[in-house]
Amino acid sequence: MQTLTQSLKTLSTFAIESFGENVIHLQSLADVQALATNLPESFYILGGGSNTIFVEDYAGALICPELKGIEVTTTAEHFHLHVGSGENWHQLVEHCLVQGMYGLENLALIPGNCGAAPIQNIGAYGVELSDVCDYVDWYDFDKAEVVRMSVDACQFGYRNSIFKGALKGKGIITAIGLKLSKAWQAKIAYAGLKELGSEATAHQVFDAVVRIRQSKLPDPAQTPNTGSFFKNPVVDNNTYQRLQAQFKDIPAYPQADGSVKIAAGWLIDQCQLKGHQIGGAAVHVKQALVLINKDNAKGRDIIELAKYVQQMVVNKFAIQLQPEVRFIGQQGEMTLEQFV
Numbered sequence: 475m476q477t478l479t480q481s482l483k484t485l486s487t488f489a490i491e492s493f494g495e496n497v498i499h500l501q502s503l504a505d506v507q508a509l510a511t512n513l514p515e516s517f518y519i520l521g522g523g524s525n526t527i528f529v530e531d532y533a534g535a536l537i538c539p540e541l542k543g544i545e546v547t548t549t550a551e552h553f554h555l556h557v558g559s560g561e562n563w564h565q566l567v568e569h570c571l572v573q574g575m576y577g578l579e580n581l582a583l584i585p586g587n588c589g590a591a592p593i594q595n596i597g598a599y600g601v602e603l604s605d606v607c608d609y610v611d612w613y614d615f616d617k618a619e620v621v622r623m624s625v626d627a628c629q630f631g632y633r634n635s636i637f638k639g640a641l642k643g644k645g646i647i648t649a650i651g652l653k654l655s656k657a658w659q660a661k662i663a664y665a666g667l668k669e670l671g672s673e674a675t676a677h678q679v680f681d682a683v684v685r686i687r688q689s690k691l692p693d694p695a696q697t698p699n700t701g702s703f704f705k706n707p708v709v710d711n712n713t714y715q716r717l718q719a720q721f722k723d724i725p726a727y728p729q730a731d732g733s734v735k736i737a738a739g740w741l742i743d744q745c746q747l748k749g750h751q752i753g754g755a756a757v758h759v760k761q762a763l764v765l766i767n768k769d770n771a772k773g774r775d776i777i778e779l780a781k782y783v784q785q786m787v788v789n790k791f792a793i794q795l796q797p798e799v800r801f802i803g804q805q806g807e808m809t810l811e812q813f814v
């Protein structure tokens with residue numbers, strides 16, 4: 475077997491000591507074009523590493539889009555931003571706030587790069603990327619050109635998009651287009667923001683979001699983690715009624731289509747799993763939806779812990795949690811079930 479020499483520890487905020495060989499940095503469209511003409515057999519596109527865990531050594535190529543640039547144009551009603559996929563998301567949020575372009579403040583402190591934002595349609599405190607997205611520029615490996623995809627074409631859903639589905643591995647996001655209304659209104663429906671009141675400024679919303687996140691979510695620089703580990707499960711109304719009859723205070727968010735989103739963190743918490751540790755991996759003590767690399771976790775520790783959490787939740791609630799994070803094993807991207 476090939477000996478891999480490049481540590482991947484710093485390429486993922488979960489910081490597991492695993493090894494690769496071939497990390498490709500793309501700094502321009504010309505770099506993307508050159509890559510497309512000579513595409514590696516096995517590759518994974520990494521957008522900041524805040525939602526990816528290197529469970530095992532991986533001999534394939536890791537492609538890192540690092541295209542920079544923020545261009546702003548204005549129309550009577552909107553600021554239009556064209557942002558390179560390699561720009562850091564939180565820095566963009568801060569930049570917009572300073573420039574008086576509001577609408578991203580609820581999405582403050584989300585780790586990762588702008589090019590990764592559409593892939594899982596990042597969302598927090600009542601706002602999703604899809605609410606502010608105008609288009610996504612995506613380099614199509616087959617067509618060998620950049621295709622501008624409308625919001626509809628991106629098929630955004632809860633932590634989902636076409637880039638995770640039909641277009642996975644078929645191209646690279648080079649830039650995103652955002653459209654921020656000049657007639658800004660605070661979005662404060664989320665429980666922790668309501669008390670700001672409808673007169674809140676964008677700076678106040680930003681500060682509140684930063685405060686909430688810092689109080690609940692571990693800073694990856696101190697405690698390696700990849701944010702929410704599982705998605706909040708969406709169940710049909712019958713299932714919700716069954717759960718609600720048994721668990722009166724289950725946090726639930728009705729969806730437009732009649733289904734109901736349930737708080738996965740609450741489900742895990744009810745299984746008394748906060749702080750539960752397997753090897754070096756643990757459930758965070760303040761937010762049960764976040765699994766952390768507490769003490770030099772090995773890839774198998776986090777897989778075992780994730781499966782244990784899933785099993786406990788199935789046993790108590792008969793709900794199967796689905797990971798939000800993505801796993802890289804020897805064969806490239808793998809599902810949790812594929813690790814035995």
Ligand code: EPU
Nearest residue numbers: 598599600701702704705706725737739740743761762763
């Ligand atoms: N809860 C518990 N115990 C816990 C964790 C949560 O009882 O250990 C309860 C809370 O009290 C609350 C409910 O569960 O009633 C929901 O918790 P919270 O508001 O913290 O949000 P979440 O559903 O756990 C989601 C996103 C976060 C986002 C927040 C705020 C997903 C998978 N996660 O978390 O996104 O920041 O809402 O909008 O949708 C991420 O994707 O990495 C992420 C951090």
